[in-house]
Amino acid sequence: MSTTAAPRPEFRDREGAVEPDLVAAEAAAAAFLKALGMDHDSEHLRATPGRMARAWAEMLTPRPFNLTTFPNEEGYDELVLARGIPFRSICEHHLLPFTGHACVGYLPGERVLGLSKLARVVEHFACRPQTQERLTKQTADWLQAQLGAKAVGVVLKAEHSCMTLRGALATGSSTVTSTLLGTLRTDPSSRQEFLALAGF
Numbered sequence: 001m002s003t004t005a006a007p008r009p010e011f012r013d014r015e016g017a018v019e020p021d022l023v024a025a026e027a028a029a030a031a032f033l034k035a036l037g038m039d040h041d042s043e044h045l046r047a048t049p050g051r052m053a054r055a056w057a058e059m060l061t062p063r064p065f066n067l068t069t070f071p072n073e074e075g076y077d078e079l080v081l082a083r084g085i086p087f088r089s090i091c092e093h094h095l096l097p098f099t100g101h102a103c104v105g106y107l108p109g110e111r112v113l114g115l116s117k118l119a120r121v122v123e124h125f126a127c128r129p130q131t132q133e134r135l136t137k138q139t140a141d142w143l144q145a146q147l148g149a150k151a152v153g154v155v156l157k158a159e160h161s162c163m164t165l166r167g168a169l170a171t172g173s174s175t176v177t178s179t180l181l182g183t184l185r186t187d188p189s190s191r192q193e194f195l196a197l198a199g200f
């Protein structure tokens with residue numbers, strides 16, 4: 001009996017995005033350090049502009065991944081939640097990192113998503129200058145559009161270094177954001193169940 005493999009399209013939503021120019025980024029990093037009065041001729045700092053360029057390119061370039069879904073043969077109709085997904089992103093206001101954990105869940109329809117993809121989609125949208133609100137909503141909207149899920153919930157809790165290591169110096173503070181779609185938004189008991197399972 002022949003079986004037909006389920007489609008596994010590679011997810012890239014930034015077709016046509018400009019590849020990082022590491023040579024130009026290194027020169028800009030060197031100029032940046034010089035403008036801040038840093039002597040990058042010292043042995044420790046000599047290679048720093050190149051490291052800066054590669055580090056920022058790494059943090060701002062999403063890794064493509066396969067959208068592996070499976071038929072929901074058992075008709076599983078309860079929430080699927082992945083909790084404690086670590087993520088790091090870059091605040092678009094200061095270009096400083098914010099880091100935390102995500103809880104991503106959905107109520108399956110005809111297909112279920114490979115579990116690791118719940119983490120990969122957060123990482124995907126995190127690899128760009130972001131606000132926490134947008135990252136939360138993009139993750140939820142993507143899941144709903146891709147899966148035809150009956151409900152989607154995303155909660156992020158993060159520490160913004162722009163707020164803790166400088167400026168307000170609000171050490172230890174964290175920011176929580178959530179996007180609930182479908183029945184998680186409209187049905188108070190489903191919403192309550194999701195938030196209880198999410199542990200927020």
Ligand SMILES: Nc1nc2c(ncn2[C@@H]2O[C@H](COP(=O)(O)OP(=O)(O)OP(=O)(O)O)[C@@H](O)[C@H]2O)c(=O)[nH]1
Binds near residue numbers: 091092131166
């Ligand atoms: N809503 C939202 N604001 C953010 C996020 N990341 C950083 N910010 C805020 O963006 C704002 C930028 O404010 P500005 O007044 O232009 O910048 P600033 O002078 O450096 O402000 P301070 O951080 O208060 O020193 C700050 O209040 C940051 O806390 C985010 O993900 N969401």
Ligand SMILES: [Zn+2]
Binds near residue numbers: 093162163
């Ligand atoms: Zn910031």
